[in-house]
Amino acid sequence: MISEHLRLCICLWKEIFSIVVLGGGERMSPCQVLYIDYGNSEIINRSEIVEIPENLQYPSVAKKYRLWGLRLPADQNLNMFDQGKTFLGSLVFEKAIKVRQKAKQKDDTILVQAECEKVDIGEEVAKAGFAEKYRSPGSTEDVEKREDAVQNQCKKMRAPAQLWVNKPGHALCNRPRVFLDPVAAPARNEVFAGNRMILTKDKTPASAPVLNRGLACVRDQNLAEENDIFEEEKGAHRKENLNLLRRQKELELEVEHLKGELQIINQEKEASRKRAEHLEETLHKYIGTKMRDLAANVKVLKEIRHAKKSAGFGEQLSQAIKLVTEGNITVPCSLEKLQKLWTEYDLAQEVIRLCENVDERDELITKRNEVQQNLYSVVKEFILEVDQLFICERSNMLQELSVSLEMIYGQVCEVNDSEEVFQQFLKWKCAKIEEFIDIRNHTDAALRILTDLFSSILKCFDLSSEAFSDIEEVPGNVDEALKEAELCICKELKTDLTEHDEKEKGIIKSAYSKVMQKVCQEQDLITVIQKTYLASVEFKKEAEQWLNRTPNSDNLLSIKKAVKSLKAQLRWKLTEKNNTEESDDYSELEITRIKEEIAALRNKLLQEIYREQEEYEKLAYLVQKWFPELPLLYPEAGILSYMNSGGLLSHSLERDLLDAEPMKKLSTKRPLVCSEIQDQKVLLKGYSVDVSSEAKVIERVAKYHRAWDQQKEKSSLLQLLFLLFCKSDPLVYLMVPYYPGASLTAVQADAPLTLEETLKVMKGVAQGLQTLHGANIVHGSLHGNNVFAVNRKQGIVGDFDFTKSEEQRAAADTMVIGTLSLVSPELKMGQPASPASDMYAYGCLLFWLCIQNQEFGIKEDGTPEVDAVGMDDKVKSLILNLFRCDRLTAEQVLRDDCFLLADAIPVPSQLGEEHEPPKEHDSEKTDEEEDAVNSEKNAVNPTQ
Numbered sequence: 001m002i003s004e005h006l007r008l009c010i011c012l013w014k015e016i017f018s019i020v021v022l023g024g025g026e027r028m029s030p031c032q033v034l035y036i037d038y039g040n041s042e043i044i045n046r047s048e049i050v051e052i053p054e055n056l057q058y059p060s061v062a063k064k065y066r067l068w069g070l071r072l073p074a075d076q077n078l079n080m081f082d083q084g085k086t087f088l089g090s091l092v093f094e095k096a097i098k099v100r101q102k103a104k105q106k107d108d109t110i111l112v113q114a115e116c117e118k119v120d121i122g123e124e125v126a127k128a129g130f131a132e133k134y135r136s137p138g139s140t141e142d143v144e145k146r147e148d149a150v151q152n153q154c155k156k157m158r159a160p161a162q163l164w165v166n167k168p169g170h171a172l173c174n175r176p177r178v179f180l181d182p183v184a185a186p187a188r189n190e191v192f193a194g195n196r197m198i199l200t201k202d203k204t205p206a207s208a209p210v211l212n213r214g215l216a217c218v219r220d221q222n223l224a225e226e227n228d229i230f231e232e233e234k235g236a237h238r239k240e241n242l243n244l245l246r247r248q249k250e251l252e253l254e255v256e257h258l259k260g261e262l263q264i265i266n267q268e269k270e271a272s273r274k275r276a277e278h279l280e281e282t283l284h285k286y287i288g289t290k291m292r293d294l295a296a297n298v299k300v301l302k303e304i305r306h307a308k309k310s311a312g313f314g315e316q317l318s319q320a321i322k323l324v325t326e327g328n329i330t331v332p333c334s335l336e337k338l339q340k341l342w343t344e345y346d347l348a349q350e351v352i353r354l355c356e357n358v359d360e361r362d363e364l365i366t367k368r369n370e371v372q373q374n375l376y377s378v379v380k381e382f383i384l385e386v387d388q389l390f391i392c393e394r395s396n397m398l399q400e401l402s403v404s405l406e407m408i409y410g411q412v413c414e415v416n417d418s419e420e421v422f423q424q425f426l427k428w429k430c431a432k433i434e435e436f437i438d439i440r441n442h443t444d445a446a447l448r449i450l451t452d453l454f455s456s457i458l459k460c461f462d463l464s465s466e467a468f469s470d471i472e473e474v475p476g477n478v479d480e481a482l483k484e485a486e487l488c489i490c491k492e493l494k495t496d497l498t499e500h501d502e503k504e505k506g507i508i509k510s511a512y513s514k515v516m517q518k519v520c521q522e523q524d525l526i527t528v529i530q531k532t533y534l535a536s537v538e539f540k541k542e543a544e545q546w547l548n549r550t551p552n553s554d555n556l557l558s559i560k561k562a563v564k565s566l567k568a569q570l571r572w573k574l575t576e577k578n579n580t581e582e583s584d585d586y587s588e589l590e591i592t593r594i595k596e597e598i599a600a601l602r603n604k605l606l607q608e609i610y611r612e613q614e615e616y617e618k619l620a621y622l623v624q625k626w627f628p629e630l631p632l633l634y635p636e637a638g639i640l641s642y643m644n645s646g647g648l649l650s651h652s653l654e655r656d657l658l659d660a661e662p663m664k665k666l667s668t669k670r671p672l673v674c675s676e677i678q679d680q681k682v683l684l685k686g687y688s689v690d691v692s693s694e695a696k697v698i699e700r701v702a703k704y705h706r707a708w709d710q711q712k713e714k715s716s717l718l719q720l721l722f723l724l725f726c727k728s729d730p731l732v733y734l735m736v737p738y739y740p741g742a743s744l745t746a747v748q749a750d751a752p753l754t755l756e757e758t759l760k761v762m763k764g765v766a767q768g769l770q771t772l773h774g775a776n777i778v779h780g781s782l783h784g785n786n787v788f789a790v791n792r793k794q795g796i797v798g799d800f801d802f803t804k805s806e807e808q809r810a811a812a813d814t815m816v817i818g819t820l821s822l823v824s825p826e827l828k829m830g831q832p833a834s835p836a837s838d839m840y841a842y843g844c845l846l847f848w849l850c851i852q853n854q855e856f857g858i859k860e861d862g863t864p865e866v867d868a869v870g871m872d873d874k875v876k877s878l879i880l881n882l883f884r885c886d887r888l889t890a891e892q893v894l895r896d897d898c899f900l901l902a903d904a905i906p907v908p909s910q911l912g913e914e915h916e917p918p919k920e921h922d923s924e925k926t927d928e929e930e931d932a933v934n935s936e937k938n939a940v941n942p943t944q
Contacts, residue, residue, distance in 0.1 A: 067122040068102040068111040071134040084130030091121050106231055290482060297489045301443070304493070316408065317511055318429060320401055321422050324518040329394050329526055334382040338532065341375045353628035365629055369548075376543045379536040386533045395526045402519050409512040425511035428504065439495055443488040450481045546626050553634040556615045559608060563652045566605040570657055573598045602657065606677055609652050616642045646702030646709070648723040655726045655733050660684060671731060674738055682721060683738035686731040687803050697732060698723065700802040707775035716768035718788075718798045736799065744845065745784035745817070747792065755872060757792050758849045762842075763899045764795025769842060770890035772797070773835040780809035780833045782841040784817045784848075806833040815841070817848050825861045836887055843882025850875055874898040 072081075095116050103111040114121040125131050282289070348368040355361055457478070577594045580586070620643045623630050631640045641649055660673035663683075671686035689697055701723055708717045722735040740746075744761075747753060753761060765787055772779055779800055786798030800809055810833040815822040824840035827833060847864060850871045857865035863883045866876060878896050881888050893899070 064107070064109040065099070065112050065114075066105075066109050067125065067131075068113050069133055070122050070126060070131040073132055076130075080130065084125070084128075087128055087130055088121070088125060091116065091119075091124060097121070106235065290486075294482065294486055294489070297486070297493065298447070301489055301493060316404070317508065317515065318426070320405060320515045321425070321511065323397070323401060324515055324522065325422070327394075328518070328522050329389055329391065329529070331525065332382060332385045332389070332529065334378055334385055335529065335532065338375075338378045338382045338536070341371065341378055345371045345375050349628050355629075355632070358632065361629060361632055372543070372547065376540065376547060379540050379543075382536055383533065383540065386529060389529075391526055391529060391533070395523065395530075398519050398523055398526075402516060402523075405512060405516065409509065412513045412516045413509055414513070421510045421514045425507055428507050436492075436495055439488070439492050443485075443492045446481070446485040446488040450485045453478055453481050542626070546622075550633075551619070551622055551627060551630065553619065553630070553637040553639075556612065556619065556637050559612045559615055560652065563605065563608045563612060566601060566608060567652070567654070567657060570598065570601045570605060573601060574657075598659075602659070603678070605657065606653075609650060612652055613647065613650070617647060620647070644702060645698050645723055646705040648701060648705055648720055649698065650722050650724050653722055653724045655684060655686075655724060655731075656728065658684070671729075671733075681738040682735050684733045684735050686726070686729075686733050687801075688730060689732050689803070690730065693803060694732065697802045701734065703775065703777060704772075704799065704802075707771055707777060710775075711771060714767075715771040716764045716794075716796055717771055718786075718796055720799065734799070734802070739788075739790065742788045742790055743785050743798075744787050744789060744849070747789050748784070748849070752852055753789065753792060753849055755850065755875075757789070758846070759875075759898060760793045761789040761795035762846050762849070763894065765797055765842060765845070766795075766890050766893045766899075768795070768797030769835075769838055770894065773838070773890055778806040778833050778835060779838050780806035781812055781814060782838055782845070783814050783822055784845065785814065787845060809833070810837060817845065820844055820848055820864060821862055823862075825863065828862060835889065839882055839887050839890065839893070842890075842893070843879050843887070846875070846882070847879050850879075872898070 076084075092114070098115045100113045100115070101110055102113055105111065122131075126133050345368070348364070348371050352361070352364045352368060355364055573594060577591065577598060580590055580594060616639070619630060619637070619639050623639060623643065631637075638651060641651070655673070658673075658675045658677070660675040663672040663674055670688075671684075673684045673686075675682055675684060687697060701720065704717075705720050708715050708719055713719075718736055720734060720736055722733075724733050724735065725731070726733060741750070769779065769782075779797065781800045782797070786800065788796040788798060790796055801812075804812075810823065810827055822841040822844045824837040827837050844864070847866065851869050854869050856869050859865060866879050866883065869876075874896075875898050878888075878893065878898055882893070888896075
């Protein structure tokens with residue numbers, strides 16, 4: 001079939017027609033072209049193959065061709081078939097092909113050998129793997145020999161045929177079988193073409209040429225019949241050869257299969273020989289090996305039994321169940337009553353705190369005292385009851401139990417509140433232990449039998465014994481005893497290490513989760529009891545001091561009286577100093593003496609003011625804890641004013657009594673003076689207030705101070721020392737520690753921070769922001785003049801303008817450093833200030849410290865171009881996260897890798913020493929720099 005063989009696709013170009021197919025012959029009439037592809041054939045118009053001019057369309061141009069000696073593989077798929085067509089087309093495309101005819105089949109398919117220059121196209125197709133070489137039963141040599149034989153026979157028959165062809169009476173009989181040479185056929189046609197036969201109406205030959213012409217036709221018909229017979233014989237031989245070739249291949253495959261089976265038999269034979277050798281070798285030392293393995297297993301079994309591991313099926317969990325079900329802490333009987341009385345007591349205290357009517361005050365106090373007495377009695381009862389519960393021991397035991405169980409069993413699953421979980425576990429454990437004990441007993445029995453056998457055998461081999469022992473008297477079978485002992489030992493060892501199935505795992509997990517649930521419940525109860533116990537002990541201790549007793553403000557008023565006297569003396573001495581300096585008989589010694597007296601009086605005054613602050617703190621504590629009625633009882637003491645200011649407000653300290661030096665260069669809008677109290681330099685910042693704004697300023701100051709007071713120096717906030725008034729001016733002064741030259745602006749102008757110093761300082765700033773944000777305070781004006789680098793290693797967040805709201809502070813002109821705006825994009829769009837806007841300003845400060853003098857660009861949203869600036873990769877990543885819309889919080893910044901690195905970097909020794917304060921820079925400040933005015937080129941000493 002055509003689909004079983006490769007086909008030759010010849011591009012019908014002008015050169016191919018003239019050289020290969022036509023050989024430059026004469027023109028012929030147009031014809032239809034037969035297109036031959038890789039495996040199929042179909043008759044199509046020649047225009048669908050290639051555009052051929054009309055004058056080149058000839059008959060017999062396209063024929064069926066097949067590459068000689070090739071055939072398609074039986075397992076070739078359609079994809080491979082298409083690739084073969086493409087490959088064959090690439091070999092013959094637009095090339096002159098030399099075609100040599102090898103044979104012709106019955107369906108007019110011509111077997112040819114095609115060559116392009118010296119390349120055999122058929123060989124190239126076979127090498128590419130698209131076909132395989134094939135020699136039909138009638139190979140090329142056979143075909144050529146048969147063709148030669150046919151030609152020779154035709155030559156031999158040619159002469160006799162010419163003799164009898166002209167004889168009359170022999171035209172239609174005794175025709176010899178002649179095989180005509182296909183090459184000689186045209187010549188014969190030319191010979192006979194010259195003779196014409198003319199037929200009459202009665203179909204009789206008109207002349208001799210007509211007879212010759214008829215004889216020629218008969219001869220040609222005979223030759224055609226002989227040729228058909230030859231082709232049939234040729235096909236039969238080919239079919240026979242194909243059958244023989246197929247049988248040959250089947251035999252070859254069978255031989256290969258037998259060879260493979262023989263090889264397998266040889267391999268199995270070799271393996272059997274090796275096994276036999278190994279078995280023989282094993283038999284020689286079987287007893288020794290058997291006894292050595294058995295002894296090793298017995299040794300392991302002894303160790304396991306000694307450690308009591310084998311019997312530990314859920315032993316720890318069983319103990320935990322017993323622990324949480326027996327001896328657990330129960331709710332004290334007095335706890336509920338105590339909690340109820342405590343709620344009633346707190347309510348009574350709150351009612352007194354909110355009372356403004358003096359007439360109702362005494363009645364409320366009496367009722368509170370009754371509740372206080374009852375609470376005191378129940379507190380004592382509760383303390384005695386808890387002391388007998390061994391709370392601490394039980395808590396430690398439960399903590400250790402939960403840790404150990406969690407290490408063994410892992411995560412807890414949900415479980416119901418039924419106690420059946422424990423019963424199910426204990427039932428399973430008992431069954432498991434019984435099973436294991438039974439296995440252990442079998443092991444002991446097997447080893448005992450083996451030991452008895454060995455003892456009996458020893459007697460048979462004891463030459464020193466006078467008694468004669470017969471081996472037949474030895475009871476039992478040693479081999480069976482050894483085997484039984486080995487099996488029992490292995491089973492016990494395996495049982496110790498066997499994992500639980502899913503059902504058993506579920507039982508254990510449920511029991512474990514139930515235990516952990518009870519542990520958590522009891523720990524929660526213990527926590528409540530402990531907190532209540534500690535509060536009760538504190539209450540009992542202080543109640544014994546203040547029960548049936550009300551504190552007074554006599555000590556505070558006495559201190560105030562002493563302060564008032566010292567203030568009068570100080571004013572007198574200040575007046576005396578001024579008069580002496582203005583008198584004509586001016587004396588340096590007198591002035592020095594007066595100054596020393598003024599300094600001594602000022603120190604005494606400050607000491608009394610500190611005593612006054614301590615007394616205020618005691619009274620404030622009593623007001624919050626025990627006696628909320630004290631501000632009502634002693635309004636002249638001003639306790640509420642002190643408490644509302646967070647302990648900062650002092651009416652006894654006045655700005656005129658301090659030896660204050662005006663800071664003229666920095667006081668462009670707000671009064672700013674520097675002073676010294678108890679060898680500490682302080683800065684007094686004045687705020688203009690009226691009746692309506694005074695309360696708001698005090699509230700903001702108190703909120704800031706409470707945030708600092710939670711962690712003190714660890715808060716990384718600027719400490720506020722005092723809040724004081726000025727009698728001569730409507731000003732309130734805020735006193736803060738003063739340390740010049742440590743603001744970021746001043747430090748960078750004098751000696752820029754290194755990367756390590758920057759990270760240490762900015763970590764402290766992040767801590768300060770975390771403290772403020774944790775207290776719901778938005779700084780709003782974080783810039784280079786109120787962020788300080790103390791000793792170049794400790795970052796401090798400075799205070800802000802307490803007369804302005806956070807939105808007003810964020811909109812101030814001071815929110816810029818260099819050419820970089822510290823205002824976040826959302827603030828520019830009109831959104832309110834928030835902790836996120838503080839973190840944006842923080843990111844800008846960090847960026848400014850890290851780039852030093854490098855230039856940078858600004859994006860459309862106002863954020864700086866960070867990627868184009870060279871800096872540490874971790875720091876750059878942190879800054880980018882601070883400039884995003886969903887920027888990091890202060891807490892997240894403190895956990896960043898770059899600050900973890902900063903903790904590992906040792907601080908140079910010179911940084912531990914205090915630096916000499918640099919000279920102040922004479923830079924002009926605008927009136928809008930309210931916060932910068934207060935603290936420019938200044939820093940804080942938080943340890944003071």
